[in-house]
Amino acid sequence: MSRKLSVINVLTDAEVLNLKLLHTRVLTSFRAQDPNLDSQDLEDLEKYATMRVLHDPDGVIATHQQWLRHHAVDTIGDWLLPALASRYASTYWRSVYQGVLRTEEHAWRHLATHLTELLAQTGFAQAGALPPPRKWLLSPRILSALTEGAALTALLDQLHRTSTTDPDAILGFHRALAAVEDRLLHTGELYTGMWWRGVFTEHITHLARHTGQPDLLALAQAAPRPRTTP
Missing domain, CATH: 1.20.120 (Four Helix Bundle (Hemerythrin (Met), subunit A))
Incomplete structure (x- = not known):
């Protein structure tokens, strides 16, 4: 299953907002794999663990992020x-x-x-x-x-x-x-x-x-x- 995101860059008066739209199954698929040294996987881990969530009404993304931080970031x-x-x-x-x-x-x-x-x-x-x-x-x-x-x-x-x-x-x-x-x-x-x-x-x-x-x-x-x- 692809982990590709839809990305929108929005120019504001103060900065460029990098908005990412992703389905929660992207995070579900990603957390199912073991952490590894692959550069793309490391970049994805950094991205998913640190992104600021703007819309997550059911808290699903927050749950995924908490799991990633505990099992991958804290144990780095x-x-x-x-x-x-x-x-x-x-x-x-x-x-x-x-x-x-x-x-x-x-x-x-x-x-x-x-x-x-x-x-x-x-x-x-x-x-x-x-x-x-x-x-x-x-x-x-x-x-x-x-x-x-x-x-x-x-x-x-x-x-x-x-x-x-x-x-x-x-x-x-x-x-x-x-x-x-x-x-x-x-x-x-x-x-x-x-x-x-x-x-x-x-x-x-x-x-x-x-x-x-x-x-x-x-x-x-x-x-x-x-x-x-x-």
């Missing part, structure tokens, strides 16, 4: 943080591979940007808030609501200045990334040790020894180290 740390950390870990290795080993500029920038997005979403989840829609997640104005907002904005600036032909510059970006990780990813056994940083100390070290590339070995030795305590 339980279901969203592990999913974000898992996605982050899988993306981390691919970013190292495309950036350090293959120097593929566009691929690496895409992956590094995604890492920053995942950290931003983590920041909101750690604060008990739903992440904003992806289209404006990395806006400095939006990020200013986070304790690490300025650091995330600085990461984006550093990303745009980093050359994939300079492994030391990529390493510098990952060091800056690690500093934000240390402050954000600190809850639960999944984050213990920041194990994904082992791609530098283990995978690249192993590769350097078998290819005889001392520059890779030196790079791995200078990379961010996994933490030993949560």
Whole structure:
């Protein structure tokens, strides 16, 4: 069943009103699914849980909203943080591979940007808030609501200045990334040790020894180290 809405934008003297008309079965269908990391589902959850209801004579929409807030928003740390950390870990290795080993500029920038997005979403989840829609997640104005907002904005600036032909510059970006990780990813056994940083100390070290590339070995030795305590 489609979850599409009818949307009307009304220009007033002070603002643009974004009016949405939806059948209650849209909310019934949405709440029947488990919360997940899909960007569209996260955007829908944020939209449905925070919208201001103008017409709900039987209180059906209010009941749906109350259920969504209790089962998805209030429990965000339980279901969203592990999913974000898992996605982050899988993306981390691919970013190292495309950036350090293959120097593929566009691929690496895409992956590094995604890492920053995942950290931003983590920041909101750690604060008990739903992440904003992806289209404006990395806006400095939006990020200013986070304790690490300025650091995330600085990461984006550093990303745009980093050359994939300079492994030391990529390493510098990952060091800056690690500093934000240390402050954000600190809850639960999944984050213990920041194990994904082992791609530098283990995978690249192993590769350097078998290819005889001392520059890779030196790079791995200078990379961010996994933490030993949560």
